[in-house]
Amino acid sequence: ERDRFVLSKGHASPLLYAVLCEKGFLPEEELQGFRQVDSKLQGHPNMNYVSGVDMSTGSLGQGISAAVGMAIANKHIDKNEHRIYCLLGDGESEEGQVWEACMAASHYKLDNLCVILDYNHLQIDGNIDDVIGPEPFKSKFEAFGFHTIEIDGHNFNEIEAAFKEARETKGQPTAIIAHTIKGKGVSFMENNYAWHGSAPNKEQYEEAMKELGGE
Ligand SMILES: Cc1ncc(C[n+]2csc(CCOP(=O)(O)OP(=O)(O)O)c2C)c(N)n1
């Protein structure tokens, strides 16, 4: 009896776990076990171990496909009003499966589906254009039958307005193209894909927390 969120770019799990913790799904101590062998909090979120994780993800391309399935179930089988939100990576969109999912989303007129594209131009191996250029996104999503909205992905007012517009859009799914900066807020991490999967050392951590205004 609620909306669902699918983190299709499952490797961004630290963010999901932190939010679930803030929302009371997880005790804070559990965050310390992140990516350790016996922890529930694996690098890729597992719905069987962590309550609040609506879909196990990490194999890129599959999350959005599952989200489309959930949206079909809500709209056409259970006929309820719950919405499905899916966060998709721009590098992830180099998976052909993503576009097959999008094609199905518009075929089934999934106006209960809202895909947010994290458009940071980078993926694990560098610039998306140097790997398999997936652009242009706006015309591509439109060609796949989506209503599209472009926003600054770091601006909460724009995010909220886009979600509202998506809720009010009928007969087609919505894609919010969120322009973002990977590592936003930490000068030495911004736009540097070398930080994709590395952890800061103690000095770097302290510097980063200072820049973010933390303790
Ligand atoms: C099917 C699949 N292939 C490869 C990977 C390895 N991988 C993990 S993250 C990543 C890059 C994803 O890029 P993007 O979606 O742009 O996410 P961002 O780096 O911006 O967080 C890749 C290729 C994976 N998790 N799944």
Ligand SMILES: [Mg+2]
């Ligand atoms: Mg990216």
